[in-house]
Amino acid sequence: MTYNNxxxxxxxxxxxxxxxxxxxxxxLKVQVEKLGVSEETLSKKFLPELAANIEKGLRxxxxxxxxxxxxxxxxxxx
Numbered sequence: 001m002t003y004n005n006x007x008x009x010x011x012x013x014x015x016x017x018x019x020x021x022x023x024x025x026x027x028l029k030v031q032v033e034k035l036g037v038s039e040e041t042l043s044k045k046f047l048p049e050l051a052a053n054i055e056k057g058l059r060x061x062x063x064x065x066x067x068x069x070x071x072x073x074x075x076x077x078x
Contacts, residue, residue: 008032008045009041011077014070015054028055030048044077051075 003009005033010027031053032039035046052055055071064069 003039005040007044007077008042011050011054011074014073016051018070019058026038027054031057047075047077 006020011028012024015027018024019027028039031050032042032046034053035042035049037043037046051071051074052075053066058067058070061067
């Protein structure tokens with residue numbers, strides 16, 4: 001999967017090895033829609049809230065520490 005938006009692409013690349021391509025796409029899509037944007041209109045201003053929401057969902061699959069690490073990486077995307 002490739003996104004035209006480099007921020008969405010970086011998040012997908014970060015999530016995909018951890019939860020697989022289908023769940024990475026689905027998680028990103030659902031979480032950005034909750035923010036009222038799309039993957040292609042996602043901007044840096046949404047990253048703190050997006051990271052927190054993704055972290056909550058990842059805890060079940062990755063555990064608290066790894067989910068927190070992923071969240072931090074999303075917040076720090078430049």
